[in-house]
Amino acid sequence: MRPCALVTGASTGIGYELALLLARDGHRLVLVSRDRERLESAAARLRAEVPGVAIETHPVDLADPDGLEEVCARAAHLAPDVLVNNAGFGGYGPFARTSPAEEAAMIATNVTALTMLAKAVLPGMLERSTGRILNVGSTASFAPGPFAAVYAATKAYVLSFSEALAEETRGSGVTVTALCPGPTHTRFAARASMGGTRVFRGPVAQAGEVARIGYDALQAGRSVVVVGRVNRLMLFAIRFTPRRIVALISRRELSEVAPA
Numbered sequence: 001m002r003p004c005a006l007v008t009g010a011s012t013g014i015g016y017e018l019a020l021l022l023a024r025d026g027h028r029l030v031l032v033s034r035d036r037e038r039l040e041s042a043a044a045r046l047r048a049e050v051p052g053v054a055i056e057t058h059p060v061d062l063a064d065p066d067g068l069e070e071v072c073a074r075a076a077h078l079a080p081d082v083l084v085n086n087a088g089f090g091g092y093g094p095f096a097r098t099s100p101a102e103e104a105a106m107i108a109t110n111v112t113a114l115t116m117l118a119k120a121v122l123p124g125m126l127e128r129s130t131g132r133i134l135n136v137g138s139t140a141s142f143a144p145g146p147f148a149a150v151y152a153a154t155k156a157y158v159l160s161f162s163e164a165l166a167e168e169t170r171g172s173g174v175t176v177t178a179l180c181p182g183p184t185h186t187r188f189a190a191r192a193s194m195g196g197t198r199v200f201r202g203p204v205a206q207a208g209e210v211a212r213i214g215y216d217a218l219q220a221g222r223s224v225v226v227v228g229r230v231n232r233l234m235l236f237a238i239r240f241t242p243r244r245i246v247a248l249i250s251r252r253e254l255s256e257v258a259p260a
Contacts (some may be wrong), residue, residue, distance in 0.1 A: 001028075002026050002027060002028045002029050003026065003028070003081040004027060004028045004029075004030065004078055004079070004081055004082070005019070005022040005027040005028070005029055005078040005080055005081065005082035005083075005084065005146065006030040006032070006075055006078065006080040006082070006083050006084065007019045007022065007030070007031055007032065007084040007086060008032040008033070008062060008071075008084065008085055008086050008087035008113070008117065008233075009027065009032070009033060009086035009087030009088060009184065010029075010031035010032060010033050010036055010039065010041040010042060010057070010084075010086070011033035011038035011039045011041070012038060012042065012135060012186065013029070013179070013184070013186030013207045014086055014184065014186060014207045014210050014211050014214070015033070015086035015136075016042050016045075016046075016207070017083065017208045017210070017211030017212075018086065018134070018211045018214065018215060019042070019046060019084075019137040020046060020049060020050070020211075021051040021211060021215045022082060022084075022214065022215075023046055023049070023053040023055075024049075024050055024086070024153050026053075027055065027081070027082065027205035028053070028054040028056075029055045029056070030055075030056045030057075030058065030074070030075075030078060030080065031043060031055060031057050031058070032057075032058045032060055032061070032062070032071055032087065033058075033059060033060075033087070034059065034060065034061040034063075034087075035059065036059035039057050039058075039059050040057060040059075040188040041117070043057050044054045048208070049218075049232065050095050053228070054192075058070075058071055058074065059086070061111060062087050062108070062113035063104075063108040063109045063113070064108050066069060066074045066110075066208065068106065068108075068112070068113050068116060068209045071113075071117065071249065072117060072119075072120040073120075075117055075121050076120040076121065076124065077145060079121065079124040080121055080131075081125075081130065081131055082123050082131070082132045082133075082134070083099075083117060083118065083131075083132075084133075084134045085113075085114040085117055085133070085134065085135045085136060085158075086109075086134075087109055087113060087114075088106075088108070088109055088110040088114075088136065088154070088155075088163070089109060089110070089151075090148055090151035091106060091145055091150065091151055091226070092254075093101060093147060093151070094147060095149045095247075097183070098150075104150045106150055106151060106154060107150065108156060109154070110151070110154035110157075111154050111157050111158075112184075113133055114158060114161075115161065118133055118135070118161075118165065119174075121133070122165070122169075122174070125173075125174045126169070126172055126174055129172060129173035129174070130173045130174065131174045131175075131176070131178045131241075132175050132185070132218050132219075132221070133162075133165070133172070133174070134179055134214060134217075134218045135158050135161070135162045135176070135177070135178050136158070136178075136179050136214070137155045137158040137159045137162065137178045137179065137183075138155040138158075138180055138181060138182075139180055139181065139182045139226065139234070140152040140155045140233065140257045141155040141156050141158060141178070141180050142156075142159070142180070142204055142235050142238055143238060143246050143247070143250050144243075144247045144250055145250055145254060146247060146250055146251040146254055147254045148254055149206065149252070151190075152250075155235075158178060159178050159180065159197060159224070160175050160179065161251050162178035162223070162224070163169070163178065163223055163224065166178075166223035166224075167223075170183035175218070175222075175223075176198040176219050176223065177214070177217050177221070177222055177223060177224070177225065178217075178223065178224045179210070179213070179214035179217065179225055179227070180206060180211040180224065180226045180227065181205060181213075181214075181226075181228070181237075182203075182207070182228050183203070183204045183205065183206045184204060184207055184210050184227075186207050195204045200218070202260075203228070203230065205227060205228060209227075210227050211228050213225060215225075234243070253258070
């Protein structure tokens with residue numbers, strides 16, 4: 001039987017591109033996304049790109065506890081060989097004025113769902129002495145994010161959690177990888193209302209490029225991969241910079257740029 005891969009946030013962007021790479025490598029796909037129409041469209045495109053690929057779709061909002069429980073139960077039953085925790089979203093604005101409901105959903109999706117899906121599949125992977133988990137973090141994982149405080153905090157969690165699991169599973173045949181891209185051409189910026197910030201006025205990566213780098217790191221069993229040479233240099237510099245200064249730099253980058 002072909003290996004199985006479960007991908008969340010699979011309808012567009014990095015998630016879709018990762019699903020495509022997995023399909024091309026012969027995986028059966030279990031795709032999860034909250035938008036039914038986009039998810040079915042993505043599945044149709046994947047079938048056209050990779051004839052014969054087996055695809056199971058779950059249009060579920062992972063911020064909904066019942067939906068998450070359903071997907072976790074299915075994941076535990078399927079025992080996938082690969083789990084890609086890509087689902088997530090951001091938000092923008094001063095914390096005192098942002099939506100509590102949106103931020104609760106952000107934490108539920110970016111943190112709780114990612115954690116519980118890993119919990120659902122990891123015991124089986126360890127029992128079989130094989131399996132790979134890819135958690136999608138961000139360059140925001142490495143620094144505080146003024147005006148995106150909750151989003152940056154959730155991505156810091158993703159990095160810390162992934163590094164801890166990578167160490168726990170070392171030598172077991174199971175690997176855990178954190179993929180940390182910088183700004184990328186996806187629906188993220190529009191949904192998070194961050195398209196007007198300095199972050200998205202500089203170089204922006206293509207989703208396919210990010211997915212390929214993440215997929216190669218997953219296959220190699222690397223614990224952390226940061227996408228982009230400039231991002232890697234920036235994050236190296238952060239190690240030697242006082243946290244107060246890092247926060248000031250982040251504030252500048254996350255400030256909106258006046259239209260020309």
